[in-house]
Amino acid sequence: MAVLNVVLHMDDPDAKRLGIGLTNLENLIRAAGGPAHVNAHFVVNGPGVLLFRGLQPDLAERLSGLAEAGVHFVACQNALRAKGVDVSELPSGMKTVAAGILELVRLQQEEGCAYIKP
Amino acid sequence: MAVLNVVLHMDDPDAKRLGIGLTNLENLIRAAGGPAHVNAHFVVNGPGVLLFRGLQPDLAERLSGLAEAGVHFVACQNALRAKGVDVSELPSGMKTVAAGILELVRLQQEEGCAYIKP
Amino acid sequence: MAVLNVVLHMDDPDAKRLGIGLTNLENLIRAAGGPAHVNAHFVVNGPGVLLFRGLQPDLAERLSGLAEAGVHFVACQNALRAKGVDVSELPSGMKTVAAGILELVRLQQEEGCAYIKP
Numbered sequence: 001m002a003v004l005n006v007v008l009h010m011d012d013p014d015a016k017r018l019g020i021g022l023t024n025l026e027n028l029i030r031a032a033g034g035p036a037h038v039n040a041h042f043v044v045n046g047p048g049v050l051l052f053r054g055l056q057p058d059l060a061e062r063l064s065g066l067a068e069a070g071v072h073f074v075a076c077q078n079a080l081r082a083k084g085v086d087v088s089e090l091p092s093g094m095k096t097v098a099a100g101i102l103e104l105v106r107l108q109q110e111e112g113c114a115y116i117k118p
Numbered sequence: 119m120a121v122l123n124v125v126l127h128m129d130d131p132d133a134k135r136l137g138i139g140l141t142n143l144e145n146l147i148r149a150a151g152g153p154a155h156v157n158a159h160f161v162v163n164g165p166g167v168l169l170f171r172g173l174q175p176d177l178a179e180r181l182s183g184l185a186e187a188g189v190h191f192v193a194c195q196n197a198l199r200a201k202g203v204d205v206s207e208l209p210s211g212m213k214t215v216a217a218g219i220l221e222l223v224r225l226q227q228e229e230g231c232a233y234i235k236p
Numbered sequence: 237m238a239v240l241n242v243v244l245h246m247d248d249p250d251a252k253r254l255g256i257g258l259t260n261l262e263n264l265i266r267a268a269g270g271p272a273h274v275n276a277h278f279v280v281n282g283p284g285v286l287l288f289r290g291l292q293p294d295l296a297e298r299l300s301g302l303a304e305a306g307v308h309f310v311a312c313q314n315a316l317r318a319k320g321v322d323v324s325e326l327p328s329g330m331k332t333v334a335a336g337i338l339e340l341v342r343l344q345q346e347e348g349c350a351y352i353k354p
Contacts, residue, residue, distance in 0.1 A: 006223050009352070011256060023164070027194075027220075030217075046260070046354070099266075101260045112227070115226070115350070122342075145338075230345065234341070235245070
């Protein structure tokens, strides 16, 4: 099976929705036959970055586990600044990009990623 | 007009939102000049499968009518299992796929489907 | 940098969400180095057209400013008719299309637009 390219997008500070997105990734990796078959990105921007203020430990652990398996989690620096969320509050394995919206466009246009909004 | 390839995605058990998605499909088929000009898919996963527990008859009828016109409605087996929804509860014309998320990626990458999240 | 092709989609009459979409566009244009580097579309359909009944003046001004910078804002005529919203209620710079859903598919398939649902 060829590599599956995908980007998930989250801009709502809704922990239940984050859980759905993480389940999507877990199911995709299993269905694809393992993380080597998936090039997956998860971009959080807008009010979505407020998710990381006091994130439930079980969600943080699942996110970090997926990051270790190769999923690229990034938060938007514009959004972090606008919402007053510090990089130190992000879960382990999460990086940042200057503009989440540019990353979402770039991944679809340059890397041919399918877009999913959980 | 060439065939329009599209996949709609629903993961919320929100009947109003399902109605919007069905209207989207009805309008698309009319605007395209009939069902022969449309290759349309509708993927339901996550908590969205709870829609089919006691679905309003008018929505079930519209869905089944679109399925007869050629729209491919599928529910995610992972989600059905996780939410305890039985295949017998699905409306007429709805099928299942092993992993809804994989179907959403596949349709975009292999069939060139546009993605719409109603 | 090549031109970035993108379409944002809104079908919820949620002013906060409209604000997020406008911020997305403002951030994208800045990150891309100016409006000449962006081919951006914003399609409003379904109940989303109710946004324009009594839109807050600050949101209307931001939208009109982005339209002057070249963003293509369109509302779905099917939705305007169904919700009883008159074209005269739309903010300055906003146009209409016969079927918003067809425009969303067309922009992705014919213009290679990335899709974003704020």
